[in-house]
Amino acid sequence: MERPGPGFSLAGCAAALEGALGRSAARLWFKESSGRNLRGRDWIAPRGALGKLFRRGQVPEDHIERLVCEYRHSLYIHSCEQTGAGLVIRLDHPALFKQVLSNLPLYTRPTKAVAAKKRCVVLNCAPLQGNRAPESLTVGHLRAILLSDHLAEVLRQQGWVVHATPNLPQNTAVCTFLKLLRVSWASTLQTTSAEERVSDFQKILSESVYTQLGQSEAPSDRARKVLPKDVLFKVHLRQFVKEKELEGYDANLDVALVQEEALRQIAELQHTVLQEDGEQCVVIHVVGCKEEFQQQKIDLLWQILNTGIDQVTQKHLVCGPVRITGENAHLNAVEYFQFRRSQMQEASVMKYGNLVQGDSWAEIISNMTSATIKFELLATAHRSPLNLDLTQSVNISTKGTKGGAFVMYNCARLATLFDHFNKSVQQGLYPQFPETSQLNFSALREEGEWLLLYNYIIPFREVLCQTTESLSSATGIRLTINTETEPLEHLFNQMFTRLQLMKALREVFHTALGTLHITPPSQL
Numbered sequence: 001m002e003r004p005g006p007g008f009s010l011a012g013c014a015a016a017l018e019g020a021l022g023r024s025a026a027r028l029w030f031k032e033s034s035g036r037n038l039r040g041r042d043w044i045a046p047r048g049a050l051g052k053l054f055r056r057g058q059v060p061e062d063h064i065e066r067l068v069c070e071y072r073h074s075l076y077i078h079s080c081e082q083t084g085a086g087l088v089i090r091l092d093h094p095a096l097f098k099q100v101l102s103n104l105p106l107y108t109r110p111t112k113a114v115a116a117k118k119r120c121v122v123l124n125c126a127p128l129q130g131n132r133a134p135e136s137l138t139v140g141h142l143r144a145i146l147l148s149d150h151l152a153e154v155l156r157q158q159g160w161v162v163h164a165t166p167n168l169p170q171n172t173a174v175c176t177f178l179k180l181l182r183v184s185w186a187s188t189l190q191t192t193s194a195e196e197r198v199s200d201f202q203k204i205l206s207e208s209v210y211t212q213l214g215q216s217e218a219p220s221d222r223a224r225k226v227l228p229k230d231v232l233f234k235v236h237l238r239q240f241v242k243e244k245e246l247e248g249y250d251a252n253l254d255v256a257l258v259q260e261e262a263l264r265q266i267a268e269l270q271h272t273v274l275q276e277d278g279e280q281c282v283v284i285h286v287v288g289c290k291e292e293f294q295q296q297k298i299d300l301l302w303q304i305l306n307t308g309i310d311q312v313t314q315k316h317l318v319c320g321p322v323r324i325t326g327e328n329a330h331l332n333a334v335e336y337f338q339f340r341r342s343q344m345q346e347a348s349v350m351k352y353g354n355l356v357q358g359d360s361w362a363e364i365i366s367n368m369t370s371a372t373i374k375f376e377l378l379a380t381a382h383r384s385p386l387n388l389d390l391t392q393s394v395n396i397s398t399k400g401t402k403g404g405a406f407v408m409y410n411c412a413r414l415a416t417l418f419d420h421f422n423k424s425v426q427q428g429l430y431p432q433f434p435e436t437s438q439l440n441f442s443a444l445r446e447e448g449e450w451l452l453l454y455n456y457i458i459p460f461r462e463v464l465c466q467t468t469e470s471l472s473s474a475t476g477i478r479l480t481i482n483t484e485t486e487p488l489e490h491l492f493n494q495m496f497t498r499l500q501l502m503k504a505l506r507e508v509f510h511t512a513l514g515t516l517h518i519t520p521p522s523q524l
Contacts, residue, residue, distance in 0.1 A: 007099070007100075007103060007106040007107065008075075008076060008096060008099055008100065008458065009458070009461075009462055010031060010458060010459055010462060011462055013043070013075050014029055014031065016071055016074070016075060017029040017043065017045075017067075017071075017075070017089075020066075020067045020070070020071065021045070021050075021053060021059060021063055021067065021087075022053055026049055026052060027049070028045045028049050028050065028053075029043055029044070029045050030043065030044055030045075030046070031043055032044060033454075033455055035447055035448075035451055038447070038450060038451065038454065039447065040088070040090070041088035041089065041090055042089055042090055042091045042454065043088065043089040043091075044085060044086050044087070044088050044089075045059075045086050045087040045088075046085065046086040047084070047085060047086040048086075049086070050086055050087060057086065058082065059082060059087050064080050064082065064087070067080060068080050075091075076091050076092045076095050076096050076099070077089055077090075077091060077092065078090045078091055078092040078093070093444070093450055094441045094442040094444070095441075096453065096454075096458075097441035097444050097449075097453060097501075098436075098439075098441045100453060100457060100458060100504065101436060101439075101441065101453075101500045101501060101503075101504055102436040102437065104503060104504050104507055105507075106461070107457055107458060107460060107461055107504065108457070108460060108461070108504055108507030108508050108511055109461070109507070109511055110154070110157040110158050110461065110464045110511065111158065111461060111464075111465070118161055118276075118279050119159065119160045119161065120160070120161045120162075120163070120276050120279050120280070120281040120282070121155055121160055121161070121162055121163070121281065121282045121283075121284060122162075122163045122164075122165060122269065122272050122273060122281055122282070122283045122284070123148050123151060123152050123162065123163070123164050123165070123284050123286060124165045124166075124265075124269060124283060124284065124285045124286065125144060125145055125148040125164065125165070125166070125185075125286050126144065126285055126286065126287040126288075126291055126294075126295050127141035127142075127144050127145055127287070127288065127291070128145060128166055128168065128174070128185075129166050129261075129265050130261055130265075131168075131169070131172075131174075132174065133173055133174065134173050134174045134176075134177040134333065134334050135332055135334055136332070137174075137177075137332060137333035137334070138288075138322070138332055138333060139322045139324060139331070139332070139333055139336050139377075139388065140288045140289075140290065140319065140321060140322040141288060141333060142181075142333040142336070142373075142377060143288070143319045143322055143377045143378075143382075143386065144286050144287060144288050144319045145178070145183065146181070146183065146373075146374055146377055146378055146516075147286055147317070147319060147378060147382055148164065148286040149183045149184060149185065149516075149517065150374070150378060150515055150516055151284075151286070151317075152164055152184075153184070153514065153515045153516070153517065154464060154515045157464070157514075157515065158464065158465075161276070161279075163186075163272045163275070164185060164186045165186075165268050165269060165272055166265070166268055167186045167187065167188055167268065168185060168186070168187040169187065169188070170187045170188060172187075175187050177333075177334060177337070180337065180366065180370070181337065181370050181373065181374075182367070182370045182516075182517040182518060182519075183517065184517050194263075194264050194267035194268060194271070197267040197270065197271065198260065198263045198264055198267050201263045201266065201267065201305050202232065202233075202263065204304075204305055205232070205233045205235065205258065205304070205305070206233075208235070208304060210235050210236045210237070210239055210240050210304060211233050211234070211235050211236075212227070212233065212234035212235075212236070227257070228257065230259050230260075231257045231258065231259055232258050232259060232260060232263070233257075233258040234255055234256070234257055234258070235255060235256045235258055235301060235304065236254075236255055237253050237254065237255060237256050237297060237300045237301075238253060238254045238255070240300060240303070240304055241253065241300065244303075246300075249296055249299075249300065250292075250293055250296055252293070253293070253296060253297065253300070256297040256300070256301055258301065262297075262298060262301060265298060266298065266301060266302045266305060269283060269302065270302070270305075270306075273312055280313070281312055281313075282312075282313045282314075282315065283312050283313065283314045283315070284314075284315050284316070284317050285298070285299065285314065285315070285316045285317065286317045286319070287316060287317070287318055287319070288318070288319045288321075289318055289319065289320055289321055290321070292316065292318050295316060296316070299314050299316070302314070317382065318382075318383060319382050319383070320380075320382065320383050320384045320385045320386060321385050321386070322377075322385075322386045322388055323385060323386065323387050323388065324388045324389075324390055325387065325388070325389050325390070325391070326389050326390040326391035327390075327391065328390035328391070329390060331390060336373070336390070337369065337373065339390065340369050340372055340373055341365065341366065341369040344365050344368050344369045344372065344405075345365055347405075348361070348364075348365055348368075364521065367408075367518065367519050367521065368404070368405060368408055368521075370404075370518060371404035371405070371407065371408050371513075371516070371518045372404035372405055373404070374404060374516045374518065375404035375407060376388065376404065378516075404518075407509070407513075408518075408520075408521055410509070411506075411509050411510075411513070411520045411521055412521045412522065414502060414505065414506045414509065415506075415520070415521065415522045417499075417502060418499075418502075418503075418506070419522075421433075421499060433499065436500060439500060444498070444501065449498070449501060452501060452505060453501065453504075456505070456508065457501075457504045457505065457508055460508045460511075460512070464515075
């Protein structure tokens, strides 16, 4: 696993602790996350796990002393004690607050890993292939499109060279729709002509041992009766898979009836890969489960057409089905967007009345709608089925902590909090914000403050690294902001330390929303 860089990390802490007591085939140490357990410990090695290394699960005192002596400073260990539940570690909370909140970019911004050579990825979004109209896109297609866009941004932030296919013609209806969703997709005035490469592919297939010729090659009358109209070739994929001893493909794959559109898709993919001038590229086909079978055919067909000259690694990122309930279960992707936007418009009018008018409010509502849809479709692990309730009466502003409206609302609260603080400074109510080195972080004693730091801010950078490794969508963070800033002198330090914690939280929000191309609101 890639380490997230300098500073304290949970992954680094776990790795060090696992080796501190001797190697075990099973995992020893577990990070606590619930508020109840974190009141007394931050890490635990359960007695059952320790029993595989030590008699009755009792760790000798000299082992504990050696662990604390070696890792007290690097892992910020405050205490290590043997209890009935196992060996428990309590971290030095004030020291960790100081370390993290004094070095916010280390923990709230993605780390660009230093690689020996350029890392390239091509994200092929299958639902956008074929120059289709936006009205033909389903909500399931939209899930794959948003996942592609999010993954592209996460990879770019960590130093990857990312290409997205297909390259869409500008000013088309589908481009306009993607802009409404704040999807950043490659588009040009005129797409690259693939005629010559398609012609080359036809020649390769016409001479391939896996191919039966279609109508365009003027075969015999018998072949013309066998192959449907517009089919150029019949390619025997099962034979290819068997001969090459390929694994992981659907066992039902047999033949591919190749049309020109498939060759154009492969031509663009190959053109994109060749742009990297010999660099090794990973091609990720992002596809819904209903189209997975067809995309595997494209994968294998490209392997046949490559003829070993330009080998590429192909992977498939498959989105589970979207199951829609309610009276609007029939909506396509465009209608789904319009439905959510009308709900957001109605909710805004109910809260702010006649103020909801003009371009600025239209932009706010559009941004909130995009956020709501992205959180709604990406909050569930991409491979899992997604149940979507499109009942008119469901209030999208009260759908819990995973909802986009909830996240955007708390972003706006943070913006309001800092705006209020800055105005109070200008009015002379508060002093200027001091340097972090002057803050006493022992003032942060509340359980909720440690939960924010330990469960959300510290792991955030590591989550981005894991996303890169596993090629899955970030689901965001779930939290509630409760802060008070009383203008009393004896509370200035506590106020400043909490504000610094909120700065970290705000940076996490902004970085995470940036991977979704969502603009954080300044007010709602």
